Amino acid sequence: MFATVTLTLFGGFLQTIKLFLLTLLFSLPLGLLICFGSMSNVRMIKVPVRFVIWVIRGTPLMLQLLVMYYGPGIILGVNIWGSGDTGRFVAALVAFVINYSCYFSEIYRGGIQSIPVGQYEAGEVLGMTRSQIFFKIVLLQVIKRIVPPVSNEIITLVKDTSLARVIAVYEIIWEGQSFIKSAGIIWPLFYTGVFYLLFSGLLTLLFGRIEKRLSYFR
Amino acid sequence: MPILEVKNLKKSFDNTGVLDDISFSMEEGQVVTIIGSSGSGKTTLLRCLNFLETPDEGIIKVRDDVLFDSRDPGTCSEAERRRKRLHFGLVFQSFNLFPQYTALENITLAPSLLAKEDGSIDASGIRNRAVRLLEQMGLSDRMGNYPHELSGGQQQRVAIARALALDPDILCFDEPTSALDPELTGEVLKVILSLAEKNTTMIIVTHEMSFAHDVSDEIIFMDKGIIAEQGTPEEVIDNPKNERTIQFLSNYNKGNA
Numbered sequence A: 001m002f003a004t005v006t007l008t009l010f011g012g013f014l015q016t017i018k019l020f021l022l023t024l025l026f027s028l029p030l031g032l033l034i035c036f037g038s039m040s041n042v043r044m045i046k047v048p049v050r051f052v053i054w055v056i057r058g059t060p061l062m063l064q065l066l067v068m069y070y071g072p073g074i075i076l077g078v079n080i081w082g083s084g085d086t087g088r089f090v091a092a093l094v095a096f097v098i099n100y101s102c103y104f105s106e107i108y109r110g111g112i113q114s115i116p117v118g119q120y121e122a123g124e125v126l127g128m129t130r131s132q133i134f135f136k137i138v139l140l141q142v143i144k145r146i147v148p149p150v151s152n153e154i155i156t157l158v159k160d161t162s163l164a165r166v167i168a169v170y171e172i173i174w175e176g177q178s179f180i181k182s183a184g185i186i187w188p189l190f191y192t193g194v195f196y197l198l199f200s201g202l203l204t205l206l207f208g209r210i211e212k213r214l215s216y217f218r
Numbered sequence B: 001m002p003i004l005e006v007k008n009l010k011k012s013f014d015n016t017g018v019l020d021d022i023s024f025s026m027e028e029g030q031v032v033t034i035i036g037s038s039g040s041g042k043t044t045l046l047r048c049l050n051f052l053e054t055p056d057e058g059i060i061k062v063r064d065d066v067l068f069d070s071r072d073p074g075t076c077s078e079a080e081r082r083r084k085r086l087h088f089g090l091v092f093q094s095f096n097l098f099p100q101y102t103a104l105e106n107i108t109l110a111p112s113l114l115a116k117e118d119g120s121i122d123a124s125g126i127r128n129r130a131v132r133l134l135e136q137m138g139l140s141d142r143m144g145n146y147p148h149e150l151s152g153g154q155q156q157r158v159a160i161a162r163a164l165a166l167d168p169d170i171l172c173f174d175e176p177t178s179a180l181d182p183e184l185t186g187e188v189l190k191v192i193l194s195l196a197e198k199n200t201t202m203i204i205v206t207h208e209m210s211f212a213h214d215v216s217d218e219i220i221f222m223d224k225g226i227i228a229e230q231g232t233p234e235e236v237i238d239n240p241k242n243e244r245t246i247q248f249l250s251n252y253n254k255g256n257a
């Protein structure tokens, strides 16, 4: 039984990890784009971007998942996500990407704005271009500063993926819960926690190493 | 021919005049020191020369090259600034070294980038020069250290070497020792004095009067955005004529006594 449960949960966990990795893959760079938008000098860009960030950060992710999945069907009258498991997975992914991009963008913004103007000015008087200043001077300092908050957010994402079950994406908790009905046992549901713990433990180690790699300067 | 000519420079922030008609010139190899009370516009003047601020009016000329003329929009373009600002170097009060680079890398970064743009890849030449500059600053044993591993005085000397590495015509200092503990100011001032002995053209903003007296060919006393008095150290520091200079120096002497 234990082996069967482990195997089934592992299947669900693969789905969880898939959602996790794809969300990171898209939201980490998209966050940078949103970040530049939110710092833009053009009001027509800055105001709408800040509005979207406000909405996304001000409402529950669970609600955003529901709106993302059912919204287009209600408003447009067609299910743009397609039918079946894939459609639900894609809808969940889009909702996660938008949500996490907004959070990442705010972390990036904080990081970029925390770099003293003196760093930019020193680069300028040395005849460096704007992009040289960003890539050769500012970027690594920003990365160093945002590693702790970003890793926090990423570990939160590991656990947040479980919310995808509200639109019936069969991630690990869904699988764990299914044993209650099918076999009348509840321990598989609790057992899912072990998977989360191991995975976030692994991530914690990884981020610790990155922080250490960047500790050679201040 | 003067190496630098500044004519009728004006700059205001939000309608408050900060520089009001500044004109002066200096010869190659000269050291000009700017003194004056807080808020008189000394930093703003240096920032205008280094194109960190754009003057509202006036002319900045290096040798025969008009770097900035408010009436000639061609000289004000963003794209041209980069090349023009290389006539000047600036040493900041707060050093502003790049923390992720070693002392040596701080110095080679900008020259390497410029060389790459020009298509020459003389990495070892740039490195050798940086090594020599650090030796000149008395930092031969600190080349591989990161800024946070250096004292304030050492950081400022790296910053001076970094500015020198681009061979500016005129090296500007904005209160280079104000952020330092008193026991560390000496080593930085000594380096600046040795540069003066080698006829480096410099504009120095400082509150260190006896240093200003020793190092300068000319002193400019600024007051509320204008040059109130100008002359040799003997004239301006020892025998000031202007009412405001006299007051400033007596306040200064009181503070020192």
Ligand SMILES: Nc1ncnc2c1ncn2[C@@H]1O[C@H](COP(=O)(O)OP(=O)(O)OP(=O)(O)O)[C@@H](O)[C@H]1O
Residues within 6 Å of the ligand: B013, B014, B018, B036, B037, B038, B039, B040, B041, B042, B043, B044, B045
């Ligand atoms: N970016 C800015 N925006 C608005 N006002 C400014 C700005 N920079 C400088 N000022 C104002 O211009 C005036 C002159 O400032 P500046 O820094 O040039 O003086 P300073 O002579 O260098 O003074 P200190 O000895 O304190 O360094 C001050 O009143 C200052 O508040």
Ligand SMILES: [Mg+2]
Residues within 6 Å of the ligand: B042, B043, B044, B174
């Ligand atoms: Mg100042």
